[in-house]
Amino acid sequence: MLLRNPFTKALFDTRRSLFGWTVAIVAVGAMYASFWPTMQTPEMTEALAAYPEGLLEAFNYSDLTSAAGYLGGAVYGLLVPLLVTVFAIAAGTRAIAGDEEAGTLDLLLAHPVGRARLALHRYAALLLGLVLISGLLALVMIALSGPAEFDGVGAGELAAISLQLALFGATFGALAFAIGGATGSRAAALGGAAAVAVLAYLANSVLPQVDGLAWAQNLSPFHWYLTGDPLVNGLQTTGPLLLLATTTLLVAAGTHLFTRRDLAV
Amino acid sequence: MTESAISTENLVKTYGRNRGLTGLDLRVEPGEVFGFLGPNGSGKSTTIRILLDLIRPTSGRVRVLGADPRTDGVRLRRRIGYLAGDFVVDGRQTGRDLLTYLGNLRGGVPRNRIDELAQRLGLDLDRRIKGLSKGNRQKIGVVQAFMHSPELLVLDEPTSGLDPFLQQEFVAMVREAKAAGQTVFMSSHVMSEVQQTADRVGIIREGRLITVERVEELRERAVRQVEIVFEEPVGTEEFASLPNISDVTVAGHTLRCRLDGRADALVKAASRHTVLSLRAEEPDLEELFFGYYSETGQEAHHAVA
Numbered sequence: 001m002l003l004r005n006p007f008t009k010a011l012f013d014t015r016r017s018l019f020g021w022t023v024a025i026v027a028v029g030a031m032y033a034s035f036w037p038t039m040q041t042p043e044m045t046e047a048l049a050a051y052p053e054g055l056l057e058a059f060n061y062s063d064l065t066s067a068a069g070y071l072g073g074a075v076y077g078l079l080v081p082l083l084v085t086v087f088a089i090a091a092g093t094r095a096i097a098g099d100e101e102a103g104t105l106d107l108l109l110a111h112p113v114g115r116a117r118l119a120l121h122r123y124a125a126l127l128l129g130l131v132l133i134s135g136l137l138a139l140v141m142i143a144l145s146g147p148a149e150f151d152g153v154g155a156g157e158l159a160a161i162s163l164q165l166a167l168f169g170a171t172f173g174a175l176a177f178a179i180g181g182a183t184g185s186r187a188a189a190l191g192g193a194a195a196v197a198v199l200a201y202l203a204n205s206v207l208p209q210v211d212g213l214a215w216a217q218n219l220s221p222f223h224w225y226l227t228g229d230p231l232v233n234g235l236q237t238t239g240p241l242l243l244l245a246t247t248t249l250l251v252a253a254g255t256h257l258f259t260r261r262d263l264a265v
Numbered sequence: 266m267t268e269s270a271i272s273t274e275n276l277v278k279t280y281g282r283n284r285g286l287t288g289l290d291l292r293v294e295p296g297e298v299f300g301f302l303g304p305n306g307s308g309k310s311t312t313i314r315i316l317l318d319l320i321r322p323t324s325g326r327v328r329v330l331g332a333d334p335r336t337d338g339v340r341l342r343r344r345i346g347y348l349a350g351d352f353v354v355d356g357r358q359t360g361r362d363l364l365t366y367l368g369n370l371r372g373g374v375p376r377n378r379i380d381e382l383a384q385r386l387g388l389d390l391d392r393r394i395k396g397l398s399k400g401n402r403q404k405i406g407v408v409q410a411f412m413h414s415p416e417l418l419v420l421d422e423p424t425s426g427l428d429p430f431l432q433q434e435f436v437a438m439v440r441e442a443k444a445a446g447q448t449v450f451m452s453s454h455v456m457s458e459v460q461q462t463a464d465r466v467g468i469i470r471e472g473r474l475i476t477v478e479r480v481e482e483l484r485e486r487a488v489r490q491v492e493i494v495f496e497e498p499v500g501t502e503e504f505a506s507l508p509n510i511s512d513v514t515v516a517g518h519t520l521r522c523r524l525d526g527r528a529d530a531l532v533k534a535a536s537r538h539t540v541l542s543l544r545a546e547e548p549d550l551e552e553l554f555f556g557y558y559s560e561t562g563q564e565a566h567h568a569v570a
Contacts, residue, residue, distance in 0.1 A: 003366040012362075013355065103353035107409075110317045110347040111370040112339045262320035265310075 006108070006118050010125035014091070021087045022133050025080060029137050032074045034148050039070055058205045067150040068157070068231040075141075076161050077226065084133065084165060085197050088173030091129060093189040095122035096254070097180030100264050115259040123177055123251055130169045138162035153231055160235035167243040168225035172197055174247040178254030184264040221246065268331045270295045270417055270448040271316060276325035278311050278472075285311035287472035289325070293450055298443050300459030300480070301452040303469035309452040312469070313421050316450075317347055330417055343371060346415035350422030352406030356395025360388065360405045367409050374412045382408045386434060399426040411438060418442060420451040424458055436461050486526055490546050493520045496539035507534055 002012035011018070038044065048056070048064055056064075059078055063069030096119060099105045108118060141162075142155045150158075172193055180189035204222035207213040217223045224243050228236035271293040278285040286308045293299040303309050314320045316329050318338040327334060332341040354363055360383070368374030383390050388404040389397075397405075403426045410418060418439075424432045439449055439462045453459050459466060460480055467477045495518050505513045509526040524531060524545065535543070 001365075001369075003362060004369050006370075009366050013358070102355070103351070104355055106314075106319060106349060107347070107352070107354060107367075108370070109319055110342060110345070111367060112343040112372075113370055114339050263314070265314075 006113065006121035007124050010095075010122045011128065014125070014129065018129050018132065021083070021129070022136055025083045025087070025133050026137050026140050028083065029075050029080050030140050030144060032079065033071060033141055033144050033150075035074070036067060036070055036148050036150065039064060054209050057209065067153050068229070071141075071150065071153060072161075072226065072229065072231045076165065076231070080137070081165060081168060081222070081225065084130070084169040085172045087133070088126065088130060088169040089176040089190065089193040089197065091126040092123075092173035092176030092178075092193065093180055093186055095119065095126060095177050095180065096258060097184055097186045097189040100180070100184045101186045103265075105263060109263060116255050119177075119181060119255045119258050120251070123174070123255075126173045126177070127166075127170055130166045130173065134162040134166040134169070137165070157231045157234055161230040163235065164225050164230055164240050164243070167240050167247065168221055170247045171221045171243050171250070174250035174254070178250040178257075181254030181258035182261075184261070267295055269293060269328070270297075270330060271299075271450060272326075272328050273312070273315075274326040276312070276315065276327055277323045278308075278315065278320065279323045284472055286315075286322070286325075289469070289472065289474055291467065291474055293448060295448050296443070296446055297464045298439060298449040298451065298459075298462050300456075300463030300466040301450060301469060302454065302456065302459065302466055303452075304454055307469045308472040309454075309469060310421055311472075313347075313419055313450075313452060316419060317342065317345070344416045346410035346413065346418045348406045348410035348418075348420045348423050350425045352403050354394060354402075354405070356393065359391055359393055360397070360408075361390040363394065363405065364390065364409055364412065368412060371413050378412055379408060382412055386431060400428055400431065403427055404431070407435060407438070411442070414442075414445065414447065416447060418447060418449045418451075420449065422453055422458075423451060432458075488523055488525045491520075491522055491524045491528075491531065492542075492544045493535055494518055494541045494543075495520065495535075496541055499538055504531070504534060507531055 002008045045065075059073065064073065096105070099108075109115060138159050141150075141158045144150070145153060145155070145158065175196055176189045176193035179192045180186070183189070200220040200222050203216040203220040204226070207216045221243060224239035227239045230236055269292045271291060273289050273291045276286050276289040276291075289308065289312060291312070301309055301312070311320070315322050315327055316334060318334040318341075321335060329341055330344055334341055361379070364374075364379050365376075368379065379390070382388075383404075386404045386407060388401060388408065394402060394405065403424075407423070407427075410420065410423075420439075424435055427435060439451070442449055443462070449462070451459055451463065456466075463480050465477055465479050466483065468475050498518055499515060499520060501513055501515045504510060504515075504520060504522060507530045509524055509528075510531055511523045511525065513520065513522040515521075518541075520535075522531070528545070
């Protein structure tokens with residue numbers, strides 16, 4: 001029964017929206033992936049060659065001559081992580097600050113539920129949503145890899161990048177969750193996490209083209225997510241570990257601060 | 266001596282520069298119905314939120330059912346039922362879903378207990394909450410507060426939004442809770458909401474408890490108009506000198522007067538005659554309460570000046 005505890009209740013409450021997000025993200029991924037065969041025509045190659053290299057890099061389209069390069073750019077490099085980020089930030093905001101501002105957290109916390117337990121259950125529901133989205137995306141991409149001619153990109157690589165995608169989403173979800181847990185402000189959680197996401201994107205895609213700012217890339221969760229080219233080399237260690245560590249730290253800090261402060265009226 | 270159901274000592278809560286509570290000393294004894302009265306912004310909700318560990322006191326001591334809400338909150342809240350005046354929940358669920366979930370957080374409440382309470386209040390559990398009127402939403406709040414028969418009910422302006430019939434039903438539920446040995450702590454800004462059920466009434470003003478009265482004593486002290494019709498004409502002087510009696514007028518067989526306090530002397534004097542009818546209007550405790558209230562308020566202002 002889905003009304004058993006805060007974790008299952010959070011899943012129950014978001015069932016429709018989670019279904020919508022999953023369908024949308026998987027559909028966008030599958031659509032772009034199925035364009036791959038058409039990208040290999042000489043006309044397309046010419047058309048893309050006309051774009052300035054910096055612009056293409058800004059959109060993570062650095063290599064469009066291989067399936068791995070195309071998938072890493074068009075599918076896993078831009079739209080899908082963007083949608084996953086929006087999903088994660090929205091869910092992370094809702095987990096504490098959204099409910100708190102709506103005034104619905106009072107009633108729950110007047111029940112025999114610890115704050116840490118409530119917060120962690122809700123974050124766990126967010127994580128499960130991310131696993132569901134990236135897992136289904138991986139399955140659909142693996143199913144498409146034959147018909148859409150992903151020569152050289154195997155199931156292992158697709159599974160690896162999907163796992164890294166889930167960790168990447170978890171990091172931004174954790175950031176929104178932590179700001180919400182610390183402040184109780186929906187605007188701060190949403191705005192703060194969105195601002196960091198934009199900066200992180202720029203730090204990975206645009207700043208490396210500026211002399212003297214390339215170091216910023218190393219601080220970007222986008223970089224941690226894509227570095228080492230998991231679509232070519234499979235599951236990475238450094239990037240995913242950085243994502244995992246940041247997520248853990250943010251969730252722990254957000255939960256801790258949430259248990260220590262007054263609940264907003 | 267048994268431990269108080271609620272006790273606070275010099276409880277202070279400051280919000281930035283605003284002062285929510287300025288040294289609240291409160292004792293609520295087990296098994297009593299305690300009315301917690303004060304105007305909006307006087308600190309009633311602040312107190313209640315501290316009892317539930319939704320907010321933390323700046324200083325002072327608080328114990329609820331022998332436990333510290335801060336360190337033992339989860340176990341403590343298992344024994345408490347809480348109802349807020351503005352009962353806000355996510356409207357996309359049905360009443361039954363919400364109540365089942367809240368019951369599960371408490372370790373499970375039998376379905377027939379929820380049904381029984383819903384039926385009693387005339388609440389449709391299978392409709393989405395956002396489609397319900399404010400009164401019906403508040404009924405869900407009443408059900409969730411009472412459904413697990415908690416040792417302590419904490420009710421923050423509980424009957425706002427309930428129609429008169431439901432207010433009566435609510436009064437009956439509070440009385441039943443008291444009869445079952447449950448303690449009830451009920452805040453309100455109107456006397457009439459608590460005078461039917463409360464054993465004692467505490468008045469809070471500017472974050473401090475300024476007086477605690479037994480409702481019975483308040484009633485005893487109240488001024489009421491009394492009208493007695495005798496079989497034969499009576500004299501004014503016979504009643505005018507009685508204690509607690511003033512404004513005596515006699516028109517033929519009918520005596521009218523103001524009774525301020527105990528009725529004993531008046532009744533004994535009247536009993537020397539044949540009494541045809543006796544009418545004493547129900548005192549307006551509200552008036553008495555706020556009379557006292559503004560008096561002490563003025564004293565406080567004088568003290569400052």
